[in-house]
Amino acid sequence: MRLTILGGGGFRVPLVYGALLRDHGDPRVDEVSLYDVDPRRLEAIGHVLEQMAEQTAQQTAAGHGDAPRVRATTDLDDALSGADFVFSAIRVGGLEGRTRDEHVALDLGVLGQETTGPGGVAYGLRTVPEAVRIAEAVVRCAPQAWVINFTNPAGMVTEAMQSVLGERVVGICDSPIALARRAATALGLDPARTRADYVGLNHLGWLRRLVLDGVDVLPRLLADTSALQGIEEARLFGPDWVQALGALPNEYLYYYYFARDAVASVRSEPDTRGDFLLRQQREFYESVAARPARAYQRWQQVRAERDASYMAEVRGADEERDAEDVAGGGYEGVALAFMAAVMRGTPTSMILNVRNGTTVASLPEDGVVEVPCHVDGAGAVPLSPTPPDQHQLGLMAQVKAVEQLTIRAALSRDVGLATTAFALHPLVDSVTVARDLVRGYRIADGFRQPSTRRP
Numbered sequence: 458m459r460l461t462i463l464g465g466g467g468f469r470v471p472l473v474y475g476a477l478l479r480d481h482g483d484p485r486v487d488e489v490s491l492y493d494v495d496p497r498r499l500e501a502i503g504h505v506l507e508q509m510a511e512q513t514a515q516q517t518a519a520g521h522g523d524a525p526r527v528r529a530t531t532d533l534d535d536a537l538s539g540a541d542f543v544f545s546a547i548r549v550g551g552l553e554g555r556t557r558d559e560h561v562a563l564d565l566g567v568l569g570q571e572t573t574g575p576g577g578v579a580y581g582l583r584t585v586p587e588a589v590r591i592a593e594a595v596v597r598c599a600p601q602a603w604v605i606n607f608t609n610p611a612g613m614v615t616e617a618m619q620s621v622l623g624e625r626v627v628g629i630c631d632s633p634i635a636l637a638r639r640a641a642t643a644l645g646l647d648p649a650r651t652r653a654d655y656v657g658l659n660h661l662g663w664l665r666r667l668v669l670d671g672v673d674v675l676p677r678l679l680a681d682t683s684a685l686q687g688i689e690e691a692r693l694f695g696p697d698w699v700q701a702l703g704a705l706p707n708e709y710l711y712y713y714y715f716a717r718d719a720v721a722s723v724r725s726e727p728d729t730r731g732d733f734l735l736r737q738q739r740e741f742y743e744s745v746a747a748r749p750a751r752a753y754q755r756w757q758q759v760r761a762e763r764d765a766s767y768m769a770e771v772r773g774a775d776e777e778r779d780a781e782d783v784a785g786g787g788y789e790g791v792a793l794a795f796m797a798a799v800m801r802g803t804p805t806s807m808i809l810n811v812r813n814g815t816t817v818a819s820l821p822e823d824g825v826v827e828v829p830c831h832v833d834g835a836g837a838v839p840l841s842p843t844p845p846d847q848h849q850l851g852l853m854a855q856v857k858a859v860e861q862l863t864i865r866a867a868l869s870r871d872v873g874l875a876t877t878a879f880a881l882h883p884l885v886d887s888v889t890v891a892r893d894l895v896r897g898y899r900i901a902d903g904f905r906q907p908s909t910r911r912p
């Protein structure tokens with residue numbers, strides 16, 4: 458089977474390759490095609506993968522011949538031809554774009570973050586046209602392929618791609634899966650034996666129940682303040698607040714429930730997350746170009762630093778992440794589990810971003826939601842989560858309206874629609890600020906550019 462990775466020079470690609478190296482099922486992915494707009498990034502990641510395969514071969518009896526073959530290209534159609542699976546993990550505008558998304562908003566006193574709030578709208582406006590162009594290329598070059606979208610803002614981008622690919626594209630995020638795993642582990646349970654009853658949009662959802670042998674064990678966890686201390690999200694929100702909600706919120710809800718605190722703490726830091734990563738990643742790619750023989754070793758160090766400092770801007774300097782959380786949120790595991798279920802027809806369930814249909818009443822049928830799904834050879838079908846309560850539904854509905862406006866604005870290049878999208882976002886508290894955001898992000902200039910050269 459052939460897997461094509463779009464954004465193949467990206468820093469997290471070795472996580473996916475590592476998971477492929479560990480997978481010995483039948484059939485399996487035996488060929489990986491990396492596509493990126495930047496040949497230097499492809500070369501650097503190529504070195505990491507090669508050294509990773511060598512080291513794995515030395516440590517196991519499998520031998521080097523077992524490692525999936527890797528090829529790299531900067532030609533999209535070439536990369537896609539013959540693909541059985543496509544991972545899309547691109548970053549339109551690069552990390553420079555991420556820092557601009559953050560700073561323009563922060564300078565106006567509102568949240569500047571990669572996916573949440575006005576930063577996410579700006580990122581979506583830039584990314585949606587590219588995602589649709591990719592979806593059209595998949596139809597042209599690999600019409601049978603399954604597409605797994607990691608590209609953020611993942612809910613919005615998956616939804617835009619579905620307008621071309623239908624249900625052959627699903628969106629993946631590691632945060633709900635990591636939340637469910639942490640909840641089970643805090644109770645001393647094997648996560649594989651529990652079922653997560655989760656509902657939301659991407660980066661805006663709640664673990665409502667955790668079911669073990671037909672019994673909901675979440676109330677037991679919520680009542681146990683010391684067990685809650687073992688869960689990153691509960692430490693972030695505080696036990697009182699998760700108890701008041703009666704659910705465990707996705708970590709990204711911190712930006713809503715503690716909106717002022719989040720803006721204040723991000724602004725109090727000298728660097729945003731994007732600033733930090735821009736410097737760190739630039740240094741990583743330069744150091745690999747200078748010393749290619751040490752690519753894998755350097756990647757491991759940089760990865761540990763990146764994961765340990767995840768969300769540090771709101772967690773607080775003295776808050777250390779648990780070793781297990783730093784080791785892996787499950788990003789690559791979910792992708793592999795999806796592919797394994799589809800290519801081998803072995804049924805499984807996992808939380809994915811899929812078309813709502815009638816899963817959450819009152820949300821648009823064509824809107825993408827993040828819910829537990831049944832996955833097998835025919836793809837993903839949403840299972841019925843416990844319906845969201847009024848508060849959850851209200852927030853989901855408002856943010857979904859913003860996402861859909863953003864998609865329409867991006868595809869029609871309509872500055873008025875973009876302004877409405879910013880203005881209706883719950884984290885933008887004034888239409889005046891929305892207009893300032895549109896000016897600050899230079900949305901009109903962006904819409905006049907050919908899509909690949911947007912500011």
Ligand code: G6P
Binds near residue numbers: 609734
């Ligand atoms: C999690 C989220 C992703 C997000 C990433 C940011 O994995 O699920 O959607 O892109 O964190 O991590 P970073 O290291 O780039 O700040």
Ligand code: MN
Binds near residue numbers: 611629631
């Ligand atoms: Mn995510």
